[in-house]
Amino acid sequence: MAAKKELVMSGIRPTGFLHLGNYFGAVRNYVRMQEEFDCYFMVADLHSLTTHPDTKELKMNVHRVLSENIACGLDPEKVALYCQSHVYETSELYLYLNMLAFVGELERTTTFKDKIRLNPENINAGLLTYPVLQAADIILHRAKYVPVGKDQEQHLEMARNYVNRFNHRYGEVFPEPVAFNYGEELVKVPSLDGAGKMSKSENQLATLYLSDEDDLIRKKVMKAQTDAGPTEPNTPKPDYIENIFGLMKLVSAEEVIRKYDEDYNNCSIRYGDMKKQLAEDMVRFITPIREKATDIRNNETYLKEVMEMGAEKARKSARATMELVREAMGLNYF
Numbered sequence: 001m002a003a004k005k006e007l008v009m010s011g012i013r014p015t016g017f018l019h020l021g022n023y024f025g026a027v028r029n030y031v032r033m034q035e036e037f038d039c040y041f042m043v044a045d046l047h048s049l050t051t052h053p054d055t056k057e058l059k060m061n062v063h064r065v066l067s068e069n070i071a072c073g074l075d076p077e078k079v080a081l082y083c084q085s086h087v088y089e090t091s092e093l094y095l096y097l098n099m100l101a102f103v104g105e106l107e108r109t110t111t112f113k114d115k116i117r118l119n120p121e122n123i124n125a126g127l128l129t130y131p132v133l134q135a136a137d138i139i140l141h142r143a144k145y146v147p148v149g150k151d152q153e154q155h156l157e158m159a160r161n162y163v164n165r166f167n168h169r170y171g172e173v174f175p176e177p178v179a180f181n182y183g184e185e186l187v188k189v190p191s192l193d194g195a196g197k198m199s200k201s202e203n204q205l206a207t208l209y210l211s212d213e214d215d216l217i218r219k220k221v222m223k224a225q226t227d228a229g230p231t232e233p234n235t236p237k238p239d240y241i242e243n244i245f246g247l248m249k250l251v252s253a254e255e256v257i258r259k260y261d262e263d264y265n266n267c268s269i270r271y272g273d274m275k276k277q278l279a280e281d282m283v284r285f286i287t288p289i290r291e292k293a294t295d296i297r298n299n300e301t302y303l304k305e306v307m308e309m310g311a312e313k314a315r316k317s318a319r320a321t322m323e324l325v326r327e328a329m330g331l332n333y334f
Contacts, residue, residue: 011084027073031073109155
């Protein structure tokens with residue numbers, strides 16, 4: 001009998017398009033995890049409602065994020081790939097955890113402060129209790145591992161707090177979730193303008209999306225910041241030049257990277273040629289993902305089957321957890 005796999009849970013917001021940073025920072029690891037763990041990957045459509053998106057576009061956004069993740073290698077047969085709103089037990093657990101959360105601690109979270117600063121006209125209770133819903137998502141399946149970025153570590157710590165409060169008050173039901181990666185340095189994909197990492201919210205022309213057409217990829221790469229080149233051999237690379245080499249390391253052949261590194265060190269580098277090479281390598285990397293995602297997105301029957309299959313897997317796990325929760329809380333009256 002095969003050993004039971006450890007459980008991993010992570011969420012994906014259905015806002016914006018997946019970009020190169022999402023792929024190398026998260027999705028590539030999800031594809032690896034599906035072979036080694038029991039994985040639950042959730043499209044966080046309820047979370048997206050806190051920012052009042054155009055609900056007419058919600059279905060299209062959900063279909064797109066599912067399509068892009070499957071095109072990147074996630075296999076709906078191997079993982080539970082589901083929509084948050086399709087698992088009703090999430091909302092029930094969210095209600096119970098709210099009774100273990102305190103207003104003061106929620107008001108002090110970094111993400112809440114950031115959101116109200118950016119949009120002071122939309123300070124709603126859903127934004128305030130966002131970490132509580134996130135905790136419900138995580139512990140609903142009694143997940144042990146949660147792959148999270150630095151910006152979500154505070155929320156994971158809060159989830160652990162709610163687990164400890166629940167277990168202390170009602171009895172041991174939930175394991176403490178812990179942050180997870182493969183022990184390798186997390187990949188940070190640099191922005192093309194040399195200003196930090198690629199992001200949905202920053203300069204759109206400095207971010208390469210997995211949905212970008214070939215000509216747009218070329219246009220963006222050719223606009224990447226460079227300079228006149230080094231004037232002394234073996235000069236340290238400025239950050240924005242290091243960024244271009246960093247992008248090459250993701251998609252270009254080793255001999256190509258080595259050639260341009262040697263050209264830089266002997267002061268013969270031609271950045272125009274280097275960017276043309278990087279652009280073509282990016283096109284070769286992104287085009288198959290974009291085309292496969294488009295084919296999947298155009299097959300609504302298949303996407304419906306994926307969501308139904310994922311929801312059933314997630315509901316089975318959620319029902320088992322909520323039976324334990326209700327029993328522990330004394331809510332089993334019959």
